[in-house]
Amino acid sequence: xxxxxxxxxxxxxxxxxxxxxxxxxxxxxxxxxxxxxxxxxxxxxxxxxxxxxxxxxxxxxxxxxxxxxxxxxxxxxxxxxxxxxxxxxxxxxxxxxxxxxxxxxxxxxxxxxxxxxxxxxxxxxxxxxxxxxxxxxxxxxxxxxxxxxxxxxxxxxxxxxxxxxxxxxxxxxxxxxxxxxxxxxxxxxxxxxxxxxxxxxxxxxxxxxxxxxxxxxxxxxxxxxxxxxxxxxxxxxxxxxxxxxxxxxxxxxxxxxxxxxxxxxxxxxxxxxxxxxxxxxxxxxxxxxxxxxxxxxxxxxxxxxxxxxxxxxxxxxxxxxxxxxxxxxxxxxxxxxxxxxxxxxxxxxxxxxxxxxxxxxxxxxxxxxxxxxxxxxxxxxxxxxxxxxxxxxxxxxxxxxxxxxxxxxxxxxxxxxxxxxxxxxxxxxxxxxxxxxxxxxxxxxxxxxxxxxxxxxxxxxxxxxxxxxxxxxxxxxxxxxxxxxxxxxxxxxxxxxxxxxxxxxxxxxxxxx
Amino acid sequence: xxxxxxxxxxxxxxxxxxxxxxxxxxxxxxxxxxxxxxxxxxxxxxxxxxxxxxxxxxxxxxxxxxxxxxxxxxxxxxxxxxxxxxxxxxxxxxxxxxxxxxxxxxxxxxxxxxxxxxxxxxxxxxxxxxxxxxxxxxxxxxxxxxxxxxxxxxxxxxxxxxxxxxxxxxxxxxxxxxxxxxxxxx
Numbered sequence: 001x002x003x004x005x006x007x008x009x010x011x012x013x014x015x016x017x018x019x020x021x022x023x024x025x026x027x028x029x030x031x032x033x034x035x036x037x038x039x040x041x042x043x044x045x046x047x048x049x050x051x052x053x054x055x056x057x058x059x060x061x062x063x064x065x066x067x068x069x070x071x072x073x074x075x076x077x078x079x080x081x082x083x084x085x086x087x088x089x090x091x092x093x094x095x096x097x098x099x100x101x102x103x104x105x106x107x108x109x110x111x112x113x114x115x116x117x118x119x120x121x122x123x124x125x126x127x128x129x130x131x132x133x134x135x136x137x138x139x140x141x142x143x144x145x146x147x148x149x150x151x152x153x154x155x156x157x158x159x160x161x162x163x164x165x166x167x168x169x170x171x172x173x174x175x176x177x178x179x180x181x182x183x184x185x186x187x188x189x190x191x192x193x194x195x196x197x198x199x200x201x202x203x204x205x206x207x208x209x210x211x212x213x214x215x216x217x218x219x220x221x222x223x224x225x226x227x228x229x230x231x232x233x234x235x236x237x238x239x240x241x242x243x244x245x246x247x248x249x250x251x252x253x254x255x256x257x258x259x260x261x262x263x264x265x266x267x268x269x270x271x272x273x274x275x276x277x278x279x280x281x282x283x284x285x286x287x288x289x290x291x292x293x294x295x296x297x298x299x300x301x302x303x304x305x306x307x308x309x310x311x312x313x314x315x316x317x318x319x320x321x322x323x324x325x326x327x328x329x330x331x332x333x334x335x336x337x338x339x340x341x342x343x344x345x346x347x348x349x350x351x352x353x354x355x356x357x358x359x360x361x362x363x364x365x366x367x368x369x370x371x372x373x374x375x376x377x378x379x380x381x382x383x384x385x386x387x388x389x390x391x392x393x394x395x396x397x398x399x400x401x402x403x404x405x406x407x408x409x410x411x412x413x414x415x416x417x418x419x420x421x422x423x424x425x426x427x428x429x430x431x432x433x434x435x436x437x438x439x440x441x442x443x444x445x446x447x448x449x450x451x452x453x454x455x456x457x458x459x460x461x462x463x464x465x466x467x468x469x470x471x472x473x474x475x476x477x478x479x480x481x482x483x484x485x486x487x488x489x490x491x492x493x494x495x496x497x498x499x500x501x502x503x504x505x506x507x508x509x510x511x512x513x
Numbered sequence: 514x515x516x517x518x519x520x521x522x523x524x525x526x527x528x529x530x531x532x533x534x535x536x537x538x539x540x541x542x543x544x545x546x547x548x549x550x551x552x553x554x555x556x557x558x559x560x561x562x563x564x565x566x567x568x569x570x571x572x573x574x575x576x577x578x579x580x581x582x583x584x585x586x587x588x589x590x591x592x593x594x595x596x597x598x599x600x601x602x603x604x605x606x607x608x609x610x611x612x613x614x615x616x617x618x619x620x621x622x623x624x625x626x627x628x629x630x631x632x633x634x635x636x637x638x639x640x641x642x643x644x645x646x647x648x649x650x651x652x653x654x655x656x657x658x659x660x661x662x663x664x665x666x667x668x669x670x671x672x673x674x675x676x677x678x679x680x681x682x683x684x685x686x687x688x689x690x691x692x693x694x695x696x697x698x699x
Contacts, residue, residue, distance in 0.1 A: 361542035372549030
């Protein structure tokens, strides 16, 4: 039994993670369920504890409770009699906690009440923004109670320009009373949903092939529901059998409604319904009573549910169920409380750390105060010493530069040895009149001027030798070109004159390399 | 409800006040610690820096520097009296070599940095040989004596003129360095 139940219920969270998209929430309201979902999962991972919920059903005044502790069914209790007034609910829950020895704080309430309505509407396809005011107006029209109405919806079949909308309507006052009861008992209201949510939750456990659909006939506490779903457990249609017409056998009525449901689905969509599942209580209705009226094969579910099973299912329903009527602020409360506690703990921790840090710093300062003061005074003295040393060093360096500038010669002495050398280089055949050695920009320039009385060719040869000697000698004098032209020009001049002996003025200018 | 809100506000104010006070005290103490650590670090840095400067000072050999300063000082013309004495010595030296010498002082110029307290004094020496033969060898000897005469000189130009048979006239352009305190504008 237990293994069958595990198998049937295992994929529940998947289908409701999907159907939450159809729930009418504002962007802000979308944010909080997501945060709470993450918070729940994170909390479970951190604490490594299972779900602990008191699952309660209140079906037409009949009160039943099941304690679900750490993902395990614990104790159950059924209250004798009928709760006819909301004022009796608080003592009933308190007694249930006592009877089941429930150790937790979370409660899941499944309601079946004459004031709570469930409608299936067919409306033109429209955006959710346009749909909301229509549903609001419809809820106000359909309600059978005084005061405000709270409503939840989910979308079903969509096709041929129409969409099926499942609308659940609860009295707002009824919800407020339940919230107050839970608050008085220190319980966190996690789930407040119609009983039909239980049967709808079983849809995801059924094997449905792509392109196919199925119908689940559910019988719980005498209420017959027809839950149609597509692949991946997507809810297509929910219908409930009205509790009238007792003169017609129940099996025949159920069969007729199944046929109508099949016709409607196949008319609206092109899906095939190869078989139908039956999940019911044998003492009220059996599969064999329905099958003769339906051509599609009806298969029995592998489990035989009782009220404890349904309460167990109720304990495991996800919070973000589309028809969970728990007010958002109530659902937020545990998380806000946790955040407040976390914040308070963080501030306290910060205070403690800050005080500890300040104390440590104070101790360190007191311990090292004398050392710091000494270091400060020494630093001042050392700065003076450094300045003194710098002054001394600068003075020494300046003096050194001065000494070097005076004692070091930038240019080598050249004049004395050069003149001696020139005395050897100048041949005796030519006469030297003038010798100039001049320093120009770090170089030495040389100018030799004189006269020769030899023939032109001899003079040229002699001067050529002098130039070569100067170039190759120890001083490497580069003699400027032009001295030959100067000499030849004189030859032309003298050619027109008749002199006994030729004489030539010559000049060599050059630079020491 | 109002009481609860006031209580929350009071707690928040107290909490904020406590945090501010703790933060202020912590910052003050942190400042003291940072200042102390900085003083310690500064002391260490200064000690290292002074050690480095002292090492450079020792490497500069301040004792030997005094000797070098004295040597450099001897290379400078002290004043115009000294200049005249030195020139007179050169004239006497020239006379011994049969070279008649006179000199001209050119416009002095201050030495370029980093040399301070020194004036560059250009001089032009004119020498004429009074003997019948060439005075060339005598002039070379004079030049040798000039370079060894004591003060620092930088020969800039040498001109030798002759009559085609012998060298008769010599000009030496040079600069010598004189202490600036006695320099005058010429």
